[in-house]
Amino acid sequence: MKDIDGVPRQYCENCEFVDFIDPKVVVVAIVANEKDELLLIKRNIEPALGQWAFPSGYVDSREAVEDAVVRETKEETNLDIAVKKLIGVYSNTGNPIILIVYSATKTGGNLLPGPESQQVRWFKLDDLPKLPFPHDNQIIDDWSRLH
Template identity: 45%
Template sequence: MTTRSEGMQPHHPELPPLTPIRGGHHRCTKCDRIIYSDPKVAVAAIIPMDGGIVLLKRAIEPQLGKWSFPSGYVDRGEKLEKALEREVLEECGLVVDVIGLVGVYSDEGQAVVLVVYHADVVDGELMAGDETSDARVYAVDAMPELAFEHDDRIVQDWLEGLGMRRQ
């Protein structure tokens, strides 16, 4: 048996122990209900600006000190595009308009499903937010090493969507 995992919704006030079952899910020892360990949805933005794209240097784990796109988790009940607009404003001070979907990314064994959008700047000034230590615009062919394994694939997918290829 195991105790309640982070993110699982209680269905009994006294929080009975759970028994692990297939697929990373759990079964309540009191009522036999299956508690699903659903993935967490995150959003990220590729934001073209001044001939490059906006990248942020992460001030938090995972990948502290590495560069990535403005991104963050979607709150329960929040529309994906609104979550993206909120996260971009919080992380780098930009107000954006969501233009279109770049792709949806997930990796075997990982709990996060990442939904990436192309977004254009409509207002604001690029600056580091609370979870970032720096915010810069990099040309696609001069980007620093990116934080996450799928980040290069995301850039390539975005370029292909524009009818371009990475050099």
């Protein structure tokens, strides 16, 4: 066992594998600014180390998903956000991850990378880099339709 993010978890010291109990809920923030640019982070952790992605992270035990998306965005970008609406819930057979995606707006803070981010910046929708995760294109389509 190892304390990871304040929670005792099963952990392999040899390969550093952390055994999260399945399924695991991940929140994703689609944060748009007044120019309709989207906020992305360049990840400083696996999976997708060094790639651009939406702010996201695991929901902690006993944490509301809306609180988790606010917390993860703050940790990764230093921005405070207001959650606007649910964009969708996404999953794949055989993958223990359930994604819950919200749209949000910036309410405060200065854009700075956190420990899990190499860089943070705003991108025009037409200039988004290739995103690494399976549902990213569907998430963008759903956000565009609901926005």
